[in-house]
Amino acid sequence: MDTRQLKYILEIEKAGSISKAAENLFISQSGLNQQLLRIEKELGVTLFDRTTHMLKLTKAGEVVVHYAEDTIHREQRMHDLLDDVLHGDVGTINLNLAMEQGIALFALVFPIFHKQYPNIELCLHDYTVAEQYRLLDEQKLDIGMVMVKHKDRQGIEFIHLRDERLLLGIPSSHALSKDYTMASDGDYPFMDLSECKEEIFSLMFSGSTFREVVDPLFRKAGYAPKILIESRKNNVVGLMSAYGLCLTILPESQAKMYHDINWFRLTDEPTWESCLIYSRNRPPRKAGRDFIDLAVEQAKNIR
Structure with missing residues (x-):
């Protein structure tokens, strides 16, 4: 699972639906849904409860979202520090x-x-x-x-x-x-x-x-x-x-x-x-x- 997929999970959680998340990410709804199914299969867990009108995180989903947020923040911080080295002024x-x-x-x-x-x-x-x-x-x-x-x-x-x-x-x-x-x-x-x-x-x-x-x-x-x-x-x-x-x-x-x-x-x-x-x-x-x-x-x- 790469950072691109982590960003997909975070956007789905934020938007509350795959259709809205796909719109925000400028990708197709079916493509995003396939990505989510692939991630869940890889992890062996269900990330979202799909029985409600708006997608809701499962307990496993909450763990993954916490990890995803931390990972994305660390990646952004790394890029910021590298940019400081190259273009700090x-x-x-x-x-x-x-x-x-x-x-x-x-x-x-x-x-x-x-x-x-x-x-x-x-x-x-x-x-x-x-x-x-x-x-x-x-x-x-x-x-x-x-x-x-x-x-x-x-x-x-x-x-x-x-x-x-x-x-x-x-x-x-x-x-x-x-x-x-x-x-x-x-x-x-x-x-x-x-x-x-x-x-x-x-x-x-x-x-x-x-x-x-x-x-x-x-x-x-x-x-x-x-x-x-x-x-x-x-x-x-x-x-x-x-x-x-x-x-x-x-x-x-x-x-x-x-x-x-x-x-x-x-x-x-x-x-x-x-x-x-x-x-x-x-x-x-x-x-x-x-x-x-x-x-x-x-x-x-x-x-």
């Missing part, structure tokens, strides 16, 4: 940046990286965290960037960049901003979120990693926030507050961009962590690893 890196948090870091890294790898093309994307996990798994993304509270995603390697505070923003014209002064240590003053129970907020969208950090703070304060707007973009929720329409919570790096908002530390002083991520099944090639090393070093220079 050319190619493309598909890179996700959390544009609002990541652009400052990219501006520091890119000139250094481009000087070292002038023939490497960096294709930049802006996906959600969930989209990045999926695309890494599908091998359509090489390196991602996420802000997280928990690094518990199976099969993903997390590379720490920096920790960042989340701050409560209140329009400078708001009554809660009256007599606003910085704390004696020169930092932002504290505000208990329970004091904002009757206020309206603009926040990042529900289900985001940001809300995984922020929503428990509201629950602890004893209420669910009244929300004017939810958005994928920090600048949207920030501008809503800057125009005096509502309160907001933003990462400190974004808070510094709005001068019509007074910023407060929350009593729990919540933070999240910026990380670069990649698939453990397909680690970055040499140029990608060097990009990550540069990003880790340059992240120390972001204030």
Whole structure:
């Protein structure tokens, strides 16, 4: 049994039917069915339960699929390493940046990286965290960037960049901003979120990693926030507050961009962590690893 046949098995398992798998593989349905029968005969086991509408793996099939995935990943890794040896200074890196948090870091890294790898093309994307996990798994993304509270995603390697505070923003014209002064240590003053129970907020969208950090703070304060707007973009929720329409919570790096908002530390002083991520099944090639090393070093220079 060769890797081509292993790929056939994986595609059948993914598609759930021989006809759909054959279409995806650009081969005939009868040809693929014959290949499957030949593989099962060679192994002496049945790989798929054919009594259901969609093909389902048997116990033996699960073992073979696990082996097939590992073998294909190893083969791809071998080709990547060989390609590094032969053409390590050319190619493309598909890179996700959390544009609002990541652009400052990219501006520091890119000139250094481009000087070292002038023939490497960096294709930049802006996906959600969930989209990045999926695309890494599908091998359509090489390196991602996420802000997280928990690094518990199976099969993903997390590379720490920096920790960042989340701050409560209140329009400078708001009554809660009256007599606003910085704390004696020169930092932002504290505000208990329970004091904002009757206020309206603009926040990042529900289900985001940001809300995984922020929503428990509201629950602890004893209420669910009244929300004017939810958005994928920090600048949207920030501008809503800057125009005096509502309160907001933003990462400190974004808070510094709005001068019509007074910023407060929350009593729990919540933070999240910026990380670069990649698939453990397909680690970055040499140029990608060097990009990550540069990003880790340059992240120390972001204030």
